[in-house]
Amino acid sequence: MPELTLADVDALAARAHAGQRDRIGVPYVEHVRAVAAGVAPFGTGVQMAALLHDVLEDTPVTAGELLRAGVPAAVVATVTRVTRVPGVPYPEMLRQVAGDHSAALVKIADNAHNSLASRAALLPEADRVRLAVRYRDARALLWPAVAAADVRTVVGIVNPALLAELDDPQLDLPEPAPGP
Numbered sequence: 001m002p003e004l005t006l007a008d009v010d011a012l013a014a015r016a017h018a019g020q021r022d023r024i025g026v027p028y029v030e031h032v033r034a035v036a037a038g039v040a041p042f043g044t045g046v047q048m049a050a051l052l053h054d055v056l057e058d059t060p061v062t063a064g065e066l067l068r069a070g071v072p073a074a075v076v077a078t079v080t081r082v083t084r085v086p087g088v089p090y091p092e093m094l095r096q097v098a099g100d101h102s103a104a105l106v107k108i109a110d111n112a113h114n115s116l117a118s119r120a121a122l123l124p125e126a127d128r129v130r131l132a133v134r135y136r137d138a139r140a141l142l143w144p145a146v147a148a149a150d151v152r153t154v155v156g157i158v159n160p161a162l163l164a165e166l167d168d169p170q171l172d173l174p175e176p177a178p179g180p
Helices: 006-016 028-038 044-051 063-069 073-082 090-098 101-114 125-145 148-158 160-167
Strands: none
Touching: 006 028, 006 044, 028 044, 028 101, 028 148, 044 073, 044 101, 063 073, 073 090, 073 101, 090 101, 090 125, 101 125, 101 148, 125 160, 148 160
């Protein structure tokens, strides 16, 4: 079976999330598409993983079904890495994600989209406060996992308001290695 194209994976994600709405009532597929847009500079495989990043967690679709559908194995591995597993605390999952560049990029884009002020404003106050702390704490684990330039690229696309956090002197982001 030939591997799927980006358009095929987008359609697969749309089918998997059909009828689902996010916390603010928007069709869920809009979220995964926003996350995919944020990682577009990093290649088709990372975009595919972003489109599918919540499929294993929020739909009946399995990793095996993704592979049988023609999703590249590396993409499925990234999707599996960013999927929450029952019994694994969220910070531990984030530490595991931080060890994989593609997975970290997807979670950074996911976090940035979930942190949009325009989205948070539509949540009840208690949820807004709780999630703001959760997302800030997640950024503290995720952002140092990739080069500062990569964080700037993703955040600049998905949620430019977060760019001010990148200038926080307490945040220790790695710089890219010098070129040849």
